[in-house]
Amino acid sequence: MTSTFLDRFIRNLFAAALxxxxxxxxxxxxxxxxxxxxxxxxxAIADFGGDVGASQALASVVRTDLERSGxxxxxxxxxVAMTETTPVDYAGxxxxxxxxxxxxxxxxxxxxxxxxxxxxxxxxRQGNLGGAIYTTAVPQLRAAGHRIADYIHEKLTGEPGxxxxxIAYVYxxxxxxxxxxxxxxxxxxxxxxxxSEPIISPAWxxxxxRIAYVSFENKKPIIFVHSLATGSRQVVxxxxxxxxxPAWxxxxxxxxxxLTKDGSSQIYTIAASGGGLTRLTTSAGIDTEPQFSADGGMxxxxxxxxxxxxxxxxxxxxxxxxxVTFEGAYNVSPRxxxxxxxxxxxxxxxxxxxxxxxxIQSRQVQVLPxxxxxDESPSFAPNSRMIVLATEAGGRGVLSAVSIDGRxxxxxxxxxxxxxxxxxxxxxx
Amino acid sequence: MKNFAVVLTLLxxxxxxxxxxxxxxxxxxxxxxxPNAGVTRVDVPPPNGANLPAILTSGxxxxxxxxxxxxxxxxxxxxxxxxxxxxxxLVENRQFKILIQGNTDERGSHEYxxxxxxxxxxxxxxxxxxxxxxxxxxxxxxxxxxxxxxEGHDESAWAQNRRADIxxxxxx
Numbered sequence: 001m002t003s004t005f006l007d008r009f010i011r012n013l014f015a016a017a018l019x020x021x022x023x024x025x026x027x028x029x030x031x032x033x034x035x036x037x038x039x040x041x042x043x044a045i046a047d048f049g050g051d052v053g054a055s056q057a058l059a060s061v062v063r064t065d066l067e068r069s070g071x072x073x074x075x076x077x078x079x080v081a082m083t084e085t086t087p088v089d090y091a092g093x094x095x096x097x098x099x100x101x102x103x104x105x106x107x108x109x110x111x112x113x114x115x116x117x118x119x120x121x122x123x124x125r126q127g128n129l130g131g132a133i134y135t136t137a138v139p140q141l142r143a144a145g146h147r148i149a150d151y152i153h154e155k156l157t158g159e160p161g162x163x164x165x166x167i168a169y170v171y172x173x174x175x176x177x178x179x180x181x182x183x184x185x186x187x188x189x190x191x192x193x194x195x196s197e198p199i200i201s202p203a204w205x206x207x208x209x210r211i212a213y214v215s216f217e218n219k220k221p222i223i224f225v226h227s228l229a230t231g232s233r234q235v236v237x238x239x240x241x242x243x244x245x246p247a248w249x250x251x252x253x254x255x256x257x258x259l260t261k262d263g264s265s266q267i268y269t270i271a272a273s274g275g276g277l278t279r280l281t282t283s284a285g286i287d288t289e290p291q292f293s294a295d296g297g298m299x300x301x302x303x304x305x306x307x308x309x310x311x312x313x314x315x316x317x318x319x320x321x322x323x324v325t326f327e328g329a330y331n332v333s334p335r336x337x338x339x340x341x342x343x344x345x346x347x348x349x350x351x352x353x354x355x356x357x358x359x360i361q362s363r364q365v366q367v368l369p370x371x372x373x374x375d376e377s378p379s380f381a382p383n384s385r386m387i388v389l390a391t392e393a394g395g396r397g398v399l400s401a402v403s404i405d406g407r408x409x410x411x412x413x414x415x416x417x418x419x420x421x422x423x424x425x426x427x428x429x
Numbered sequence: 430m431k432n433f434a435v436v437l438t439l440l441x442x443x444x445x446x447x448x449x450x451x452x453x454x455x456x457x458x459x460x461x462x463x464p465n466a467g468v469t470r471v472d473v474p475p476p477n478g479a480n481l482p483a484i485l486t487s488g489x490x491x492x493x494x495x496x497x498x499x500x501x502x503x504x505x506x507x508x509x510x511x512x513x514x515x516x517x518x519l520v521e522n523r524q525f526k527i528l529i530q531g532n533t534d535e536r537g538s539h540e541y542x543x544x545x546x547x548x549x550x551x552x553x554x555x556x557x558x559x560x561x562x563x564x565x566x567x568x569x570x571x572x573x574x575x576x577x578x579x580e581g582h583d584e585s586a587w588a589q590n591r592r593a594d595i596x597x598x599x600x601x
Contacts, residue, residue, distance in 0.1 A: 133460070134461075135460070193472075194470065194471070194472045196475050198575035200573075216572060218601075219600075220530070220570035221573075241569060241570055242543060244543050244571075245543075258540070260569070260571075264544070264548065265547055286544040332537065348537070377538075
């Protein structure tokens with residue numbers, strides 16, 4: 001390695017660290033893991049080659065991601081450094097207890113970008129499971145680590161990883177509200193919108209470029225669509241009365257929304273650019289919280305038409321309404337999973353608000369208890385394996401991410417203030 | 430005070446996205462992108478202060494809140510006099526408009542509570558309409574559980590938050 005490269009590298013890392021500090025050093029989400037899967041895959045992530053500090057940071061992101069998922073058990077590598085071309089001592093790693101091994105290196109591309117190379121090995125079959133090269137801008141070193149962890153997750157579990165995805169949430173401190181976008185590990189939080197009035201119901205567009213939300217900045221709830229890269233905001237629904245609960249159609253063309261312009265809260269659809277308003281439900285009571293099914297064919301929603309709030313569904317083009325939940329007197333906030341197999345919702349049992357998951361095929365309901373009894377606003381990870389939700393700990397709003405079998409649980413919190421209204425973003429295209 | 434949203438560009442990096450594969454990479458795919466590199470911050474400017482005639486800021490018309498019992502969405506008899514006074518002012522001053530904001534306590538779904546708050550606002554609106562206020566003078570909206578008057582987590586706080594408030598032109 002030339003000293004020129006090293007100098008530039010250190011300078012760039014320093015700049016990256018400064019940038020991170022300027023954005024929100026005091027308000028990063030901290031992650032705490034409680035619980036893990038039953039059969040975790042033992043994996044060794046060797047120390048990567050290249051600049052020592054940066055490559056260790058990269059390997060650390062990969063290790064932390066895999067461990068945090070609850071699906072992997074890290075084998076101590078005792079400082080062994082390996083690049084993607086180092087011959088593998090299969091017998092040695094097998095005796096160390098590893099089923100899989102990843103090794104790699106961090107370098108610099110001709111354009112001065114980071115270039116992370118890695119390779120994954122199956123220790124038992126003594127085979128190469130493939131590898132990749134990820135190049136990113138220097139401040140995005142962690143993104144390369146997340147991509148490597150996603151690759152390993154998919155190769156070893158058969159399910160795509162969600163380490164590279166983002167989570168939107170509302171951060172409240174005092175009378176200030178911020179819509180924030182963070183990496184799924186809580187790092188790299190950035191503020192998209194700051195306001196002295198509430199922001200609720202953030203919803204990602206399917207391409208991950210825009211977020212629809214409800215803002216109270218004009219003394220009433222109004223629906224905006226906000227482009228993250230440019231910060232441009234468009235009012236999509238500002239009808240007389242309240243405008244709330246936006247949900248994107250899977251093709252990104254339309255939003256299901258709730259309006260009160262004709263009396264009580266009813267569900268409509270509208271073009272994502274505004275216009276083309278169509279009323280979908282007609283009831284004397286409350287219809288709200290619409291959510292498209294993964295195939296776009298159905299809209300799930302909450303209604304009190306039966307006397308208590310329950311979850312119903314209706315074809316997205318209109319048609320016969322069908323009741324979905326029957327147990328209990330308060331079932332709200334339906335969230336169909338991206339794989340179409342399950343429906344997460346919030347149920348009130350004995351005065352406690354808890355996350356429940358309905359298997360759509362078998363109609364079986366599993367209640368996933370949390371200690372606070374204040375679960376709200378569930379949101380599926382794009383691989384349908386985890387659900388992030390808002391809950392409470394120590395009198396403050398925190399986020400909890402739980403696997404759909406309830407075994408793996410992570411808590412995301414900030415040192416001060418409340419976080420609420422999480423929305424897990426889509427896979428990066 | 431600035432009249433326009435202050436837009437701060439914190440990060441100028443523009444997300445790049447491309448995938449290539451070739452002999453120079455030893456067959457491994459090369460992926461290039463910078464996720465989360467382009468979030469631009471927008472600050473909503475604070476609201477302007479209201480400038481109301483004295484009749485609305487003192488006396489009976491300065492009373493703007495109607496409280497509701499748990500799980501109730503009808504206007505209690507004790508507010509009949511207050512709403513009659515507001516209706517009288519609005520009938521005599523047709524140029525004035527009001528915004529009725531319904532509120533709930535913090536328990537339950539944010540979005541469902543928004544709909545419950547709407548029911549409280551609609552109940553106040555209906556009372557005023559029956560007293561002669563024109564429909565185009567009134568907008569009923571909900572703040573749900575988002576703007577609690579009392580921040581506590583017990584019944585005394587919740588009782589203060591089950592409420593509808595009347596705002597006059599200039600205040601919204």
